[in-house]
Amino acid sequence: MIAILMRELRTYFKTPIGYIFMGLFLLVSGFFFTFVNLSTGSTYFTSFLQNILFLYLFAIPLLTMRLISEERRSRTDQLLLTSPITVTEIVLGKFLAAFFVYAFTLLVTVSYAIVVGTFGDLWIWETVGGYVGILLLGSSFIAVGVFVSALSENQVSAAFFTFFALLLIWFIDLVKTVVPGGPVANGVFAMIIVLGVAGYFYSNTGSVVAAAAVLLAGTLTAGALYIALPLVFNRLIINALSWFGLLERFNPFTIGLLRFDAVVFYVSFTSVFLYLTVNVIEKRRWA
Amino acid sequence: MKRLKYGGYAGITTFVVIVAAVVLNLLAQQIGWQIDLTDTAVFTLSPQTRATVDGLTDDVTIYILASRQPVNAQVMEVLDRYARSSDRIRLETVDPEQSPGIVARFDPDGRGLETGSVIVATQQAFRAIRRADLFSQDTTNPNAPQIVGLDVERRITSALAFLAGGQTPIVYQTQGHGEVDLSTAGGGRLGEQFRASNLELRRLNLIQAAEIPSDTAILSIVRPQSDFSPSEIAKVERFLSRGGKLFLAIELAAGELPNLSLLLERYGIGIPAAVVLEPDRNFNIGQPLQLAPQLSDSPITTPLVEANFSVVTPLARPVQELSTRPRGITFDALLTTSGQSFYRSDLANESLSMVPGDVRGPVAVAAKAVERDFVTNEEISRIVVVGNVSFIALVDQVSGNLDFLLNSFGWLEPQGQILSIRSRSTFRFPMQMTGMQQLVFAVLFVVVIPAAILITGFVTWLRRRYL
Numbered sequence: 077m078i079a080i081l082m083r084e085l086r087t088y089f090k091t092p093i094g095y096i097f098m099g100l101f102l103l104v105s106g107f108f109f110t111f112v113n114l115s116t117g118s119t120y121f122t123s124f125l126q127n128i129l130f131l132y133l134f135a136i137p138l139l140t141m142r143l144i145s146e147e148r149r150s151r152t153d154q155l156l157l158t159s160p161i162t163v164t165e166i167v168l169g170k171f172l173a174a175f176f177v178y179a180f181t182l183l184v185t186v187s188y189a190i191v192v193g194t195f196g197d198l199w200i201w202e203t204v205g206g207y208v209g210i211l212l213l214g215s216s217f218i219a220v221g222v223f224v225s226a227l228s229e230n231q232v233s234a235a236f237f238t239f240f241a242l243l244l245i246w247f248i249d250l251v252k253t254v255v256p257g258g259p260v261a262n263g264v265f266a267m268i269i270v271l272g273v274a275g276y277f278y279s280n281t282g283s284v285v286a287a288a289a290v291l292l293a294g295t296l297t298a299g300a301l302y303i304a305l306p307l308v309f310n311r312l313i314i315n316a317l318s319w320f321g322l323l324e325r326f327n328p329f330t331i332g333l334l335r336f337d338a339v340v341f342y343v344s345f346t347s348v349f350l351y352l353t354v355n356v357i358e359k360r361r362w363a
Numbered sequence: 364m365k366r367l368k369y370g371g372y373a374g375i376t377t378f379v380v381i382v383a384a385v386v387l388n389l390l391a392q393q394i395g396w397q398i399d400l401t402d403t404a405v406f407t408l409s410p411q412t413r414a415t416v417d418g419l420t421d422d423v424t425i426y427i428l429a430s431r432q433p434v435n436a437q438v439m440e441v442l443d444r445y446a447r448s449s450d451r452i453r454l455e456t457v458d459p460e461q462s463p464g465i466v467a468r469f470d471p472d473g474r475g476l477e478t479g480s481v482i483v484a485t486q487q488a489f490r491a492i493r494r495a496d497l498f499s500q501d502t503t504n505p506n507a508p509q510i511v512g513l514d515v516e517r518r519i520t521s522a523l524a525f526l527a528g529g530q531t532p533i534v535y536q537t538q539g540h541g542e543v544d545l546s547t548a549g550g551g552r553l554g555e556q557f558r559a560s561n562l563e564l565r566r567l568n569l570i571q572a573a574e575i576p577s578d579t580a581i582l583s584i585v586r587p588q589s590d591f592s593p594s595e596i597a598k599v600e601r602f603l604s605r606g607g608k609l610f611l612a613i614e615l616a617a618g619e620l621p622n623l624s625l626l627l628e629r630y631g632i633g634i635p636a637a638v639v640l641e642p643d644r645n646f647n648i649g650q651p652l653q654l655a656p657q658l659s660d661s662p663i664t665t666p667l668v669e670a671n672f673s674v675v676t677p678l679a680r681p682v683q684e685l686s687t688r689p690r691g692i693t694f695d696a697l698l699t700t701s702g703q704s705f706y707r708s709d710l711a712n713e714s715l716s717m718v719p720g721d722v723r724g725p726v727a728v729a730a731k732a733v734e735r736d737f738v739t740n741e742e743i744s745r746i747v748v749v750g751n752v753s754f755i756a757l758v759d760q761v762s763g764n765l766d767f768l769l770n771s772f773g774w775l776e777p778q779g780q781i782l783s784i785r786s787r788s789t790f791r792f793p794m795q796m797t798g799m800q801q802l803v804f805a806v807l808f809v810v811v812i813p814a815a816i817l818i819t820g821f822v823t824w825l826r827r828r829y830l
Contacts, residue, residue: 089823090823090827091823091824091827092820092821092823092824094820095816095817095819095820095821095823096817096820098816099813099814099816099817099820100813100817102808102812102813102816103809103813103817106805106808106809106812106813107809109808110804110805110808110809113794114794114796114801114804114805114808115801115805116793117793117794117795117796118793118794119791119792119793119794120791184812187808188808191794191804192794195794195795195796195800196791196792196793196794196795197791197792197793198791199400199401199402199791201400201401201402202400202401202402204400205398205400273378276374276377277370277371277374279370280366280369280370280371280373280374281366281367281370281371281374282366282367282370283367283370283371286367286370286371286374290374319385319388327436328397328436328440331401331405331436331437331440332399332400332401332405332406333397333398333399333400333401333406333440334397334398334400335396335397336391336394336395336396336397337388337391337392337394337395337396340387340388340391341388341391344384344387344388345384347380347384348380348381348384351377351380352377355373355376355377358373359370359373
């Protein structure tokens with residue numbers, strides 16, 4: 077894993093991509109810091125961290141687009157997959173390389189906080205919490221980017237689809253406010269999910285029987301949920317969308333709260349997407 | 364067959380991983396651990412709140428009125444702390460447009476409960492807290508009031524204490540000498556602050572009353588413009604002798620008050636008819652008569668020091684410790700001026716500098732004293748004396764003044780009935796930079812650092828493009 081990590085880190089800085097990511101990220105965040113904090117004298121540093129979040133929509137695809145898709149395009153993935161290292165190590169190495177570049181870029185912005193602390197009243201622990209939150213949020217975004225990159229053979233399409241995936245996550249809170257409630261809408265949603273899972277099983281196994289078994293089990297589970305826990309069932313869409321509410325869970329960090337459930341959420345979200353990435357690559361071995 | 368085996372295995376493990384992640388998150392939500400990283404412990408409930416919550420015997424629902432606009436995140440987090448602190452407390456978000464019955468039930472007078480307001484209710488009773496009262500504001504500039512703190516805990520705990528049927532200590536305010544009525548001071552806002560701190564204000568005419576009522580928690584004498592009669596003083600003395608508590612604020616204009624002075628001598632306190640001047644700019648607010656004295660280390664003033672609050676006392680008179688102090692008396696200055704300060708008895712002299720006859724400071728302008736039985740050391744009575752009344756008029760503008768006043772009452776009646784919870788400051792002092800410093804940092808962060816990185820990237824690309 078270390079070999080992959082080092083190789084990816086070298087690639088970031090032997091090609092312009094790492095410099096472009098860092099340079100543009102710091103250019104825009106420098107603008108925000110200047111206009112939000114320096115020009116007004118504001119010492120509310122976590123509001124600066126909140127303000128630069130939109131930057132991630134564009135910066136994260138830039139960071140992750142080539143990670144796996146480039147291996148497929150240049151056919152070097154065959155070499156990697158036949159090497160002694162596991163797919164998990166490959167994915168972790170690539171993810172960590174992107175994460176370290178991102179974390180190092182954020183480290184530069186600590187100099188902004190030092191300026192605030194020197195000339196004003198900086199709440200240090202709140203700022204530390206803000207950085208913990210933004211690192212966790214960034215790791216989740218990077219995991220999504222790595223996953224999308226594994227699905228694509230083309231860097232540009234990987235960047236494009238990562239951007240849309242992040243955009244969808246961005247507006248998830250807004251979507252939640254307009255989704256219909258009630259048993260019918262949630263029932264339809266539950267069946268779409270069950271059909272999706274059955275389709276996933278079919279694409280994996282090629283077995284109609286396995287897919288039908290999943291369809292039957294899923295339908296029965298949904299029915300049981302409707303009868304046993306109607307309150308949970310009637311909020312199925314909202315609850316499902318909430319699992320993608322990455323930004324909502326970042327808010328406590330900006331007001332000075334380090335919440336255990338938010339940390340667990342980001343870590344598990346990142347882990348699930350890395351696991352899915354491993355599965356996508358593994359599938360190419362046996363499919 | 365190979366595909367079925369591997370594909371089935373991958374599908375099942377993916378399902379298991381996702382379910383495990385969901386369960387893990389549900390568990391984490393249930394545990395609800397969190398660390399409050401704010402400097403002023405904005406999201407940490409005080410021991411007094413915990414005691415109040417633990418003492419609840421009825422189920423309580425905290426309703427928060429919310430429509431499309433999200434409720435302030437800080438308010439929601441503090442309310443969530445209450446809900447997590449007791450099984451008896453439930454938090455419910457209500458949309459007033461969709462549930463107009465709720466508003467009608469809790470706002471029968473139709474005074475208007477705007478979105479963001481909170482209602483604390485049991486089956487029998489309720490208390491509504493308006494959104495504006497959940498925050499403490501600095502209204503020094505009335506055109507641009509600024510939120511400087513969060514007042515959620517004090518409001519909610521006060522409401523819980525009220526609903527739990529706990530006792531509300533009664534403060535009797537003397538009348539008949541031109542005193543200020545605290546319940547109407549500041550357009551009634553001060554009275555609301557006392558209610559929020561679980562204190563009931565009542566009036567008392569000492570001439571008419573045979574004795575000070577037995578249910579008096581604290582006797583308050585604020586701005587007497589004339590002296591008390593010997594019979595009134597005798598009633599106060601009897602009240603203090605049986606364990607009474609006294610809050611006394613005297614203004615400069617009251618002049619000599621021989622009978623009240625005699626009462627204070629019992630506590631080793633002197634209140635000369637003099638004015639305190641403070642030339643040290645660190646301890647005035649631009650003018651020697653406008654004092655911002657040093658805060659001592661005491662239960663009344665230490666919370667203000669921790670919150671970075673100042674107390675402003677314009678035109679204060681000295682509250683001196685007399686050289687001859689009766690046995691059993693402990694005197695502690697609360698607000699003290701600097702070594703450069705002085706006080707002047709000749710009020711006709713308008714000079715702002717020290718002149719012959721002035722007495723060099725430092726001098727206290729507020730003090731507390733405790734009387735103990737010098738044999739058994741048992742506490743008999745407590746008093747707080749402030750050589751200033753104008754500070755009360757400034758409670759709306761200066762947060763420290765309000766806290767100083769309420770903390771004084773809290774110290775006088777330490778039975779836990781008065782809430783010592785204060786607004787949690789969320790204010791931070793802005794950066795103090797010169798224009799040149801701003802420019803230098805702006806150029807560094809917007810131009811120098813990004814350009815250095817981008818140029819390095821360009822050079823790297825130039826060097827390696829043919830490799």
